Amino acid sequence: MSKVAMDVPAKGGFSFDLCKRNAMLAKDGVQLPPFRKTGTTIVGLIFQDGVILGADTRATEGPIVADKNCEKIHYLAPNIYCCGAGTAADTEAVTDMVSSQLNLHRYHTGRQSRVVTALTYLKKHLFSYQGHVSAALVLGGVDFTGPHLHTIYPHGSTDTLPFATMGSGSLAAMAIFESKYKEGLTREEGIQLVTEAICSGIFNDLGSGSNVDICVITKDNKEYLRNHLQPNPRTYVSPKQYSFTKKTEVLLTKITPLKEKVEVIQAGDAMEE
Amino acid sequence: MELNSAKPGLLCSLEASQSQRTMYPYVTGTSVVALKYKDGILMAADMGGSYGSTLRYKSVERMKPIGKHCLIGASGEISDFQEVLRYLDELTLNDKMCDDGNSLGPKEIHSYLTRVMYNRRNKFDPLWNSLVLGGVKNGQTYLGMVTMIGVNFEDNHIATGFGNHLARPILRDEWREDLSFEDGVKLLEKCMRVLLYRDRSAVNKLQIANITEEGVTISQPYSLRTFWGFSAFINPTPGAQ
Numbered sequence A: 001m002s003k004v005a006m007d008v009p010a011k012g013g014f015s016f017d018l019c020k021r022n023a024m025l026a027k028d029g030v031q032l033p034p035f036r037k038t039g040t041t042i043v044g045l046i047f048q049d050g051v052i053l054g055a056d057t058r059a060t061e062g063p064i065v066a067d068k069n070c071e072k073i074h075y076l077a078p079n080i081y082c083c084g085a086g087t088a089a090d091t092e093a094v095t096d097m098v099s100s101q102l103n104l105h106r107y108h109t110g111r112q113s114r115v116v117t118a119l120t121y122l123k124k125h126l127f128s129y130q131g132h133v134s135a136a137l138v139l140g141g142v143d144f145t146g147p148h149l150h151t152i153y154p155h156g157s158t159d160t161l162p163f164a165t166m167g168s169g170s171l172a173a174m175a176i177f178e179s180k181y182k183e184g185l186t187r188e189e190g191i192q193l194v195t196e197a198i199c200s201g202i203f204n205d206l207g208s209g210s211n212v213d214i215c216v217i218t219k220d221n222k223e224y225l226r227n228h229l230q231p232n233p234r235t236y237v238s239p240k241q242y243s244f245t246k247k248t249e250v251l252l253t254k255i256t257p258l259k260e261k262v263e264v265i266q267a268g269d270a271m272e273e
Numbered sequence B: 001m002e003l004n005s006a007k008p009g010l011l012c013s014l015e016a017s018q019s020q021r022t023m024y025p026y027v028t029g030t031s032v033v034a035l036k037y038k039d040g041i042l043m044a045a046d047m048g049g050s051y052g053s054t055l056r057y058k059s060v061e062r063m064k065p066i067g068k069h070c071l072i073g074a075s076g077e078i079s080d081f082q083e084v085l086r087y088l089d090e091l092t093l094n095d096k097m098c099d100d101g102n103s104l105g106p107k108e109i110h111s112y113l114t115r116v117m118y119n120r121r122n123k124f125d126p127l128w129n130s131l132v133l134g135g136v137k138n139g140q141t142y143l144g145m146v147t148m149i150g151v152n153f154e155d156n157h158i159a160t161g162f163g164n165h166l167a168r169p170i171l172r173d174e175w176r177e178d179l180s181f182e183d184g185v186k187l188l189e190k191c192m193r194v195l196l197y198r199d200r201s202a203v204n205k206l207q208i209a210n211i212t213e214e215g216v217t218i219s220q221p222y223s224l225r226t227f228w229g230f231s232a233f234i235n236p237t238p239g240a241q
Helices: A002-007 A017-027 A088-109 A115-128 A170-180 A187-204 B002-006 B008-019 B078-098 B106-122 B163-174 B181-198
Strands: A042-047 A050-056 A059-061 A064-067 A073-077 A080-087 A135-143 A146-152 A158-160 A163-166 A212-218 A222-229 B027-029 B032-036 B040-046 B049-051 B054-057 B063-066 B070-077 B129-137 B140-146 B152-154 B157-159 B206-212 B216-218
Touching (some): A042 A080, A042 A135, A050 A080, A073 A088, A080 A088, A080 A212, A115 A135, A135 A212, A146 A163, A170 A187, A170 B181, A187 A222, A187 B163, B032 B140, B032 B163, B040 B070, B040 B129, B040 B140, B063 B206, B070 B206, B140 B157, B181 B206
Antiparallel strands (some): A042 A050, A042 A163, A059 A064, A073 A080, A135 A146, A146 A158, A212 A222, B027 B049, B027 B070, B206 B216
């Protein structure tokens, strides 16, 4: 009887087994390692021909900038992209997983993916994990029914909006959107507004910084403008490059090619077992 | 009985001090936004007093003139703001009684308020406000802010409460020296509109106060126009039908 109870894992959903242990450890003063969060500004807006998504490129680990130029706009389908805020691992994993699911679905149906399909996959997954998968997403894309823009919160609720912001810099970016957005923007106006909103997040929020990434999705086309704007360049770069002080003497320069030290085994043997 | 009489002073004073501390704010006002312009200071605040999550009072004047040269605006606990006004009344009255032809300017009042707020915070009995102090004296415009823990600074544009997150990015982007009166009002209204959309404790009834060398004028209350006609609001999921 006891043997059987141990074997079968619970089907689907989050396994809360270790939560009690974690709570006990926390009481004894053991701290969880800090997650790599994307303290972030991500935005999206609908313009006359489609959707524009924007994101900053800073990933933070507590007070430290872990990645100065990370990619927060994730691919879901040829016509659907998703910006992610929250825990970096969670946003990466969730968008990767839904991207594969959408791919399989496309093979099954033989049609272009719809944005609401991606939305449903994402919200189902996030809801089943009750908010523990800390991913806040701005999902945008264009399918045959038109352009769509949605926000998805870590607990699984979604909104459909004409313009949206998420992340720690969302208030700064939303201030720009609320004061300047109108329907029927052209492509240039849309990109300009998104850049302004992300810059507002970069300069007014400590969790966001570095560069601006933009992704423009229209009915037949998508453009991923990586590092569209770089408003934080390194201002001082020494023109002389790094040079050794005069007292250091280079004694010997010898190049040892490493290829000779590697033995090439017959391909095919190891794998066939 | 014996216990009480043994240490009467200690017990009574402890209770007395507990009952007079501000532990949490009850009736609060939301953000105040202010900026310097060509002729002086423009300040905007809505007229809402929230009791927790209820919008209870809708005609609270959160901006008041002080003396001849100053304008004070407050966010946070309304009763503490009324106390601050009483302190300032005493201060200006005593100054008037000196009758030396000099009146307190904005810098002096700002300094006084900083001392008051910081000392109360050190006694763990803060005045739960963020005060915005603006004024013009002898041609010099001054705009500053004091928070409930005593943080004080002077700047070209100020925002308290939610305005810190929503209005400050707009002001940083669009404020410039020598704004005209109309441009200043437009900029303030832009900030107040965003706050109205995105701050749950905001009310659509605001006043704009103007202080110049000539004096203070606080406008009549009025409302901002809002726009809700986005097609995504009318039909959120056209693709899902």
